[in-house]
Amino acid sequence: MPARIFSVATVGLDGVLVEAEVDVLSQGLHAFTLVGLPDTSVKESRERVSSAIKNSGFKPPHQNGRITVNLAPADLPKQGPVYDLPIALGYLRATGQLEFDPESKLFLGELALDGAVRRVNGVISAAVLARDMKFKEIYVPLENAEETSLIPGITVYPVRTLFSLVAHLLGRELIEKFIPHDPIAIGPDPHGMNMSEVRGQEHAKRALEIAASGGHNTILVGPPGSGKTLLARALPTILPALSLSESLEVTKIFSVAGKLSSGKALIRLRPFRSPHHSASAISLVGGGTIPKPGEVSLAHRGVLFLDEFAEFPKSVLENLRQPLEDGFVSVSRIKGTSIFPARFTLVAAMNPCPCGYAGDPERMCSCAPFHVTRYREKISGPILDRIDLQVSCPRPKIEKLEEDANGESSESIRERVEAARSIQTIRFEGRGIHTNSEMGPEMIREFCPLDDNSKMVLRGAVSELKLSARSYHRILKVARTIADLSGAEHISLDNITEALQYRFRTEQ
Numbered sequence: 001m002p003a004r005i006f007s008v009a010t011v012g013l014d015g016v017l018v019e020a021e022v023d024v025l026s027q028g029l030h031a032f033t034l035v036g037l038p039d040t041s042v043k044e045s046r047e048r049v050s051s052a053i054k055n056s057g058f059k060p061p062h063q064n065g066r067i068t069v070n071l072a073p074a075d076l077p078k079q080g081p082v083y084d085l086p087i088a089l090g091y092l093r094a095t096g097q098l099e100f101d102p103e104s105k106l107f108l109g110e111l112a113l114d115g116a117v118r119r120v121n122g123v124i125s126a127a128v129l130a131r132d133m134k135f136k137e138i139y140v141p142l143e144n145a146e147e148t149s150l151i152p153g154i155t156v157y158p159v160r161t162l163f164s165l166v167a168h169l170l171g172r173e174l175i176e177k178f179i180p181h182d183p184i185a186i187g188p189d190p191h192g193m194n195m196s197e198v199r200g201q202e203h204a205k206r207a208l209e210i211a212a213s214g215g216h217n218t219i220l221v222g223p224p225g226s227g228k229t230l231l232a233r234a235l236p237t238i239l240p241a242l243s244l245s246e247s248l249e250v251t252k253i254f255s256v257a258g259k260l261s262s263g264k265a266l267i268r269l270r271p272f273r274s275p276h277h278s279a280s281a282i283s284l285v286g287g288g289t290i291p292k293p294g295e296v297s298l299a300h301r302g303v304l305f306l307d308e309f310a311e312f313p314k315s316v317l318e319n320l321r322q323p324l325e326d327g328f329v330s331v332s333r334i335k336g337t338s339i340f341p342a343r344f345t346l347v348a349a350m351n352p353c354p355c356g357y358a359g360d361p362e363r364m365c366s367c368a369p370f371h372v373t374r375y376r377e378k379i380s381g382p383i384l385d386r387i388d389l390q391v392s393c394p395r396p397k398i399e400k401l402e403e404d405a406n407g408e409s410s411e412s413i414r415e416r417v418e419a420a421r422s423i424q425t426i427r428f429e430g431r432g433i434h435t436n437s438e439m440g441p442e443m444i445r446e447f448c449p450l451d452d453n454s455k456m457v458l459r460g461a462v463s464e465l466k467l468s469a470r471s472y473h474r475i476l477k478v479a480r481t482i483a484d485l486s487g488a489e490h491i492s493l494d495n496i497t498e499a500l501q502y503r504f505r506t507e508q
């Protein structure tokens with residue numbers, strides 16, 4: 001009789017049930033075959049499993065005849081070493097070395113040659129599947145136990161070694177259930193740079209406050225050394241705290257991407273990702289033979305900071321259009337399509353021209369007009385249309401830099417951001433979104449009504465400046481956030497005019 005053990009594959013961010021079936025023919029020549037679309041890391045599992053079994057004191061595969069392992073469903077590609085543990089248990093069961101009831105139990109884990117169990121990726125997706133499919137117990141590597149236990153309603157057993165797991169399943173020496181630690185408060189980034197250290201740039205700071213409150217995309221444009229990178233680096237200190245449900249969403253993505261460090265089960269800080277401009281399209285939006293989330297998904301519910309924006313290849317930047325609009329990326333491969341969430345706030349920084357001084361009142365720009373145009377064309381109209389707050393960062397005056405008094409601290413800015421975010425949390429309760437920037441046309445109609453005066457000003461600006469329908473909606477959403485920052489229920493004319501001015505930069 002073949003033995004059947006349950007495990008999980010990760011497809012995109014979701015878990016899919018996998019059955020490891022093991023059949024052993026004790027007679028004949030030794031052969032160990034693995035079928036069911038395994039990739040190289042799964043095929044190599046034969047060597048790890050064989051050594052781990054031998055070194056744990058059991059009768060190893062090479063002393064048996066023909067061993068066949070089938071990972072079902074056979075048409076689903078399998079990747080990674082998570083099946084080591086279920087394959088080993090299936091073999092032990094099929095050879096009569098281990099008697100236990102495998103129903104309602106899920107097993108995941110990589111085996112070391114000495115039989116120790118090593119951490120794997122994607123256990124949160126596995127735990128979600130276990131809960132949804134009404135499994136009772138999930139057995140994971142000790143190092144993954146904390147993150148698995150984030151999903152309530154399923155008993156987590158932390159496994160150190162194959163031997164200890166067999167002793168547990170035989171009822172000889174039980175492994176204790178994993179008891180999660182109390183969730184610790186999720187707060188701001190304690191290590192970031194304080195906004196008070198950035199001198200001047202009040203206009204840009206205000207824009208970043210609005211961006212942090214409502215999740216609006218922002219671009220900072222200015223000459224070299226004016227503080228753009230500095231401002232963006234200080235942004236994490238004013239971002240609102242992650243809610244527990246947001247934190248779980250983010251943690252799941254990091255878990256699938258294999259980016260959770262051990263001992264750090266829950267992502268507690270809002271993500272702030274800053275990929276270099278040499279990043280490939282795949283690393284930015286996700287992909288690979290078996291699709292993995294990219295930077296846009298790792299920045300989900302947080303900030304994607306693209307410094308030196310114009311240095312990114314245009315073809316790479318164009319990939320941002322769909323996620324910026326939809327809040328997710330869909331990665332198509334021959335082996336299927338995966339959808340990853342990507343609801344991030346884009347913050348970009350760039351110079352206005354190749355020399356960096358176009359529009360500077362005191363320093364001449366040395367670029368030929370053709371070069372300036374070509375430089376700016378790297379950022380296409382559709383990308384710019386998706387950026388709500390377009391801000392100039394002029395060179396700070398020397399007097400500003402010499403001033404002793406610090407500007408407003410991150411802590412005090414953050415208080416306003418948190419208050420504005422709470423208003424949005426209440427507003428969007430049960431509607432599946434968190435921030436003003438995510439509102440669709442229906443919600444904009446509901447939450448952004450304007451008085452006649454404001455309507456007239458906005459209508460005038462839209463027709464005068466030939467703004468797109470998207471810009472029109474985006475201006476309303478920014479105005480909503482500005483009103484929330486002042487605690488106002490209705491959007492005022494001032495809010496609309498402030499939102500409008502962020503659509504254009506003066507040096508253009």
Ligand SMILES: Nc1ncnc2c1ncn2[C@@H]1O[C@H](COP(=O)(O)OP(=O)(O)OP(=O)(O)O)[C@@H](O)[C@H]1O
Pocket residue numbers: 197198199200201222223224225226227228229230231349350351396401
């Ligand atoms: N507004 C400012 N307040 C305080 N220091 C500043 C400011 N602007 C620039 N500096 C100083 O200049 C350095 C460079 O600033 P930053 O890297 O932010 O410039 P940048 O605008 O990103 O320039 P580039 O366009 O070359 O990337 C900072 O490390 C800091 O020492």
Ligand SMILES: [Mg+2]
Pocket residue numbers: 228229230307308349
């Ligand atoms: Mg910079």
